[in-house]
Amino acid sequence: MRFRAVRPSQLGKVDAIVIPLSAGAEPPAWLSRATRAAIARLLKEEQGVTRLYGVNTLHGEPRVVIVGAGKPGQLDAERARNIASAGIRALWRSSVRKVAIAVVPDSIGEERAAQAAVEGAIYAMWRPEAHRTRDEERRLPNIDQVVLITEKATADAIDRGTAVGDATNVARRLANEPANRMTPALIAEAAKDLAKEAGVRIEVLDADRCRALGMGSFLSVAQGSHEPPRFIVMRHRGRGGSGYDLGLVGKGITFDSGGISIKPADNMHHMKADMTGAAGRPRPAFQRALR
Numbered sequence: 313m314r315f316r317a318v319r320p321s322q323l324g325k326v327d328a329i330v331i332p333l334s335a336g337a338e339p340p341a342w343l344s345r346a347t348r349a350a351i352a353r354l355l356k357e358e359q360g361v362t363r364l365y366g367v368n369t370l371h372g373e374p375r376v377v378i379v380g381a382g383k384p385g386q387l388d389a390e391r392a393r394n395i396a397s398a399g400i401r402a403l404w405r406s407s408v409r410k411v412a413i414a415v416v417p418d419s420i421g422e423e424r425a426a427q428a429a430v431e432g433a434i435y436a437m438w439r440p441e442a443h444r445t446r447d448e449e450r451r452l453p454n455i456d457q458v459v460l461i462t463e464k465a466t467a468d469a470i471d472r473g474t475a476v477g478d479a480t481n482v483a484r485r486l487a488n489e490p491a492n493r494m495t496p497a498l499i500a501e502a503a504k505d506l507a508k509e510a511g512v513r514i515e516v517l518d519a520d521r522c523r524a525l526g527m528g529s530f531l532s533v534a535q536g537s538h539e540p541p542r543f544i545v546m547r548h549r550g551r552g553g554s555g556y557d558l559g560l561v562g563k564g565i566t567f568d569s570g571g572i573s574i575k576p577a578d579n580m581h582h583m584k585a586d587m588t589g590a591a592g593r594p595r596p597a598f599q600r601a602l603r
Contacts, residue, residue, distance in 0.1 A: 313437060315430055315470045317415075317460040326374050326459060327408035330399030332381035332392075332416045340414060342461075347373055354378065366402065374412070377402045387418035389428040396432030404436075404453045411455055415462035426465030430473025431480070433458050438481045440488050482506065491567035491584045496534075496542040499564060499587065503544050510548075517543040536569060563587070 318324075320342035331340065331351075339351040350367050367376040379395045381387055396413055403411060413433065417425045439452060460470070486494060486502060494502075500516045507514035522531055522543055534541035544564075568586035575583070 313434065313455065314457045315433075315460065315474065316457075317426060317462050317465045317467070317470060319463055320461055323412060323459065323461060326410045326412040328375035328377065328403055328406070328411045329461075330377045330379060330396065330402075330411060330413045332379050332387075332395045332414060334381045334384045334387070334416070334418070337381075337384070343376075344373060347376060351376065351378060375403070375406070375408060381416060381418075385419050387416060387420060387425070389420055389424055392416070392420065392425050392428035393432035393435065396429040397436040400433050400436035400453070400455065400458075403455065407454055409454050410457045410459065412459040412461050415460050415465060417462075417464075422462050422464040423466065423469045426460050426462050426469040427473040427476075429460055430458070430470055431477040434474065434477025434481060438484055440484075443490075487585055487587065489584070494584070494587065495539045495566055496564065497540065499566070500542040500544055503546065507546055513547040513549075515545040515547075517545070533565065537567075539566070 320340070323342070329343075331343075333339070333355075339348045341348075343351070347367070354367055367378060377399045379398050381395060382391060399413060400411065411433075413429050415422060415425050415429055420428075437453060437455065486499065504514055504516070506512070517525070519531065519534070519540055522541065527543070530543065531541065563586065565586040566584065568583040
């Protein structure tokens with residue numbers, strides 16, 4: 313998905329527009345008169361914006377998705393991400409390809425709001441149904457371009473948001489795989505691919521190397537599976553010296569079989585998520601290197 317930022321006067325033709333509206337707010341003045349009138353009618357009927365709405369516009373006008381943004385002054389990065397995600401998801405089943413998202417700086421500023429909008433849009437494009445049987449359940453949305461409507465946001469905000477969003481979706485994809493499709497060896501291969509893409513150093517230790525290093529506790533846990541263990545070390549050396557080293561450690565048990573005899577069957581499928589810590593650890597190195 314491609315991103316760019318434009319001022320309202322430079323928007324041009326898009327297929328749909330996602331507009332966050334705080335309580336009591338008016339539709340943006342840069343919208344066409346017909347679209348503003350349609351939004352005003354909706355707000356009057358609904359007595360304000362509390363959730364997500366599709367607005368019926370005239371032929372030739374872009375689709376409009378209104379997303380409730382809460383009270384003025386209470387918008388934070390998390391809510392800005394959720395707003396963008398909700399707007400994109402509302403258009404999943406449509407044929408639109410080019411979507412504009414109005415950036416609302418509120419109390420966090422244009423740069424942070426724009427970055428959060430990019431992250432949210434990327435999160436919304438992730439589909440967890442990769443192994444579903446029917447094609448329509450695996451099909452990705454048609455959206456391939458997102459335009460941020462903003463007065464001040466820069467390319468840096470888009471770059472940061474793209475790095476965070478892409479890296480997060482990588483972690484989600486790894487964590488969502490069933491245990492037989494994401495063994496320790498396969499996690500190591502995925503980490504190597506990420507390291508190569510981001511220019512990050514990586515070292516993968518096998519059982520013999522771990523034993524030589526005296527990693528008895530780690531190897532004891534690994535004995536619970538016939539799958540051989542892997543210990544993954546990723547290193548990123550940033551520009552300049554910060555004066556300190558930062559280490560992040562993630563747990564990577566690909567299926568938690570501990571106490572399996574007393575675990576209820578209802579949530580057994582969640583045990584594959586015991587490797588989420590490890591799946592998320594390549595993210596910071598991947599993200600920072602791409603910046």
